[in-house]
Amino acid sequence: MSETPPLKRLYIKTYGCQMNVYDSERMADVLAPLGYGMTDAPEEADLVVLNTCHIREKATEKVYSELGYIKQMKQARAEAGATMTIAVAGCVAQAEGQEIMRRQPAVDLVVGPQAYHQLPELIARTHRARGERLAADFAADEKFDALPTARRPTGVTAFLTVQEGCDKFCTFCVVPYTRGGEWSRPADSILAEARGLAEQGVREITLLGQNVNAYDGAEGGLAGLVRALALIEGLDRIRYTTSHPRDMDEALIAAHAQVEALMPYLHLPVQSGSDKILKAMNRQHTAESYLRQIEKVRAARPDIAISGDFIVGFPGERESDFEATLSLIRQVGYASAFTFKYSRRPGTPASAMPGQIDEAVKDERLARLNALLEDQQKAFNAQQVGKVLPVLVERLGRHDGQLSGRSPYLQAVHMDGPAHLVGQIVPVRIEASARMSLSGQIQLETA
Numbered sequence: 255m256s257e258t259p260p261l262k263r264l265y266i267k268t269y270g271c272q273m274n275v276y277d278s279e280r281m282a283d284v285l286a287p288l289g290y291g292m293t294d295a296p297e298e299a300d301l302v303v304l305n306t307c308h309i310r311e312k313a314t315e316k317v318y319s320e321l322g323y324i325k326q327m328k329q330a331r332a333e334a335g336a337t338m339t340i341a342v343a344g345c346v347a348q349a350e351g352q353e354i355m356r357r358q359p360a361v362d363l364v365v366g367p368q369a370y371h372q373l374p375e376l377i378a379r380t381h382r383a384r385g386e387r388l389a390a391d392f393a394a395d396e397k398f399d400a401l402p403t404a405r406r407p408t409g410v411t412a413f414l415t416v417q418e419g420c421d422k423f424c425t426f427c428v429v430p431y432t433r434g435g436e437w438s439r440p441a442d443s444i445l446a447e448a449r450g451l452a453e454q455g456v457r458e459i460t461l462l463g464q465n466v467n468a469y470d471g472a473e474g475g476l477a478g479l480v481r482a483l484a485l486i487e488g489l490d491r492i493r494y495t496t497s498h499p500r501d502m503d504e505a506l507i508a509a510h511a512q513v514e515a516l517m518p519y520l521h522l523p524v525q526s527g528s529d530k531i532l533k534a535m536n537r538q539h540t541a542e543s544y545l546r547q548i549e550k551v552r553a554a555r556p557d558i559a560i561s562g563d564f565i566v567g568f569p570g571e572r573e574s575d576f577e578a579t580l581s582l583i584r585q586v587g588y589a590s591a592f593t594f595k596y597s598r599r600p601g602t603p604a605s606a607m608p609g610q611i612d613e614a615v616k617d618e619r620l621a622r623l624n625a626l627l628e629d630q631q632k633a634f635n636a637q638q639v640g641k642v643l644p645v646l647v648e649r650l651g652r653h654d655g656q657l658s659g660r661s662p663y664l665q666a667v668h669m670d671g672p673a674h675l676v677g678q679i680v681p682v683r684i685e686a687s688a689r690m691s692l693s694g695q696i697q698l699e700t701a
């Protein structure tokens with residue numbers, strides 16, 4: 255196959271969750287037949303796509319300030335006789351729609367997460383309106399339908415979206431509004447995409463969904479899908495994220511005990527340890543029911559790494575509620591975590607609740623929360639010292655002769671070794687640990 259140089263340059267900036275990372279790759283795939291090749295330099299781009307996140311106020315504001323910079327680049331290009339098309343995709347696009355173009359007139363088009371397959375057409379229309387001709391013919395719709403298997407992965411790990419949307423309506427969250435209701439992709443198309451990835455050298459796949467464990471597109475749900483994926487030749491590691499406690503069923507827990515390729519890592523957000531707050535959040539689980547689930551998961555897979563999301567300063571959160579969160583964390587023992595200050599999102603029920611918490615109180619609670627979780631993360635990592643872990647080598651390290659990979663528990667692992675080991679799973683004796691990574695020596699085979 256001959257590679258023709260790209261006729262046009264595409265710059266994509268991705269914000270938010272891993273679903274957006276996946277979507278950005280897919281947008282690049284959809285645009286490749288139009289002659290777009292990727293660039294890291296927005297000022298050189300013919301097309302700039304901002305794939306945005308609406309989850310917290312800060313995330314949204316970042317998009318508008320970035321658009322300010324991009325607009326200047328667009329003007330500079332216009333002065334040099336070139337054009338730039340600016341597209342806003344993702345969850346801000348979905349939530350704010352045409353309002354974005356009013357706030358930043360330099361934006362040419364706005365496209366929500368459910369409409370990426372229309373991107374070539376939308377861009378062609380924008381160009382036509384400007385009197386430009388498309389540089390390349392773009393393929394018919396059927397070709398885009400077939401795109402999943404035509405993916406070109408960039409490494410030995412890949413994301414794969416299997417589920418989108420959310421019906422849970424946690425009272426703080428915009429996702430049910432930006433991504434729509436829960437929808438599961440048919441297993442056949444997932445398996446075809448996974449086989450394509452494995453054939454191109456991908457060893458590890460992370461299944462993505464806003465509520466990935468609510469997946470019901472295969473017999474046996476997510477557990478059934480995991481078992482089918484585990485049979486694919488070359489696919490050695492399977493992960494999934496993000497799960498909701500309500501959908502953590504026995505079958506999935508059993509898969510953690512039985513399916514070797516399913517990695518011992520579970521991201522199961524709890525948000526709060528106070529039942530009063532959990533109720534106000536509409537999480538539909540209690541601290542106790544969450545703890546019982548963790549117990550079951552650990553019974554199935556004792557070494558599993560548990561990760562979570564936490565929100566401090568939800569409306570009505572008292573010191574005692576916050577302490578209940580700290581207490582739950584002490585009972586679980588987390589390997590990693592994501593922590594957030596509650597951010598008031600327009601249109602969500604919690605934004606109108608009484609008892610909004612002062613920023614200073616949120617800051618103080620966040621600092622205490624982070625201190626505890628950082629200690630737990632360090633302790634979890636320190637436990638690995640002295641063990642030999644199978645590490646998937648993902649890339650060359652920062653220094654010459656260094657490699658970098660991941661343990662089964664998703665810890666970054668640094669080691670010395672030759673470049674040809676990239677893509678292989680090697681035994682590494684862990685010698686040192688820090689909060690964010692491990693380091694060690696590859697164990698040489700002794701016959």
Ligand code: SAH
Nearest residue numbers: 426427464496523563564594595596597599
């Ligand atoms: N579907 C996933 C989470 C998606 S959003 C789940 O339910 O677990 C990722 C995280 O962002 C959430 O788990 C939550 O902790 C945080 N988050 C969502 N909305 C927020 C808000 N309004 N303020 C602060 N944090 C929020």
Ligand code: SF4
Nearest residue numbers: 420422423424427429
């Ligand atoms: Fe948001 Fe809750 Fe749905 Fe997660 S489960 S995406 S936090 S509404």
Ligand code: F3S
Nearest residue numbers: 270271307308309345
């Ligand atoms: Fe953000 Fe949308 Fe993901 S709001 S977290 S990009 S689903």
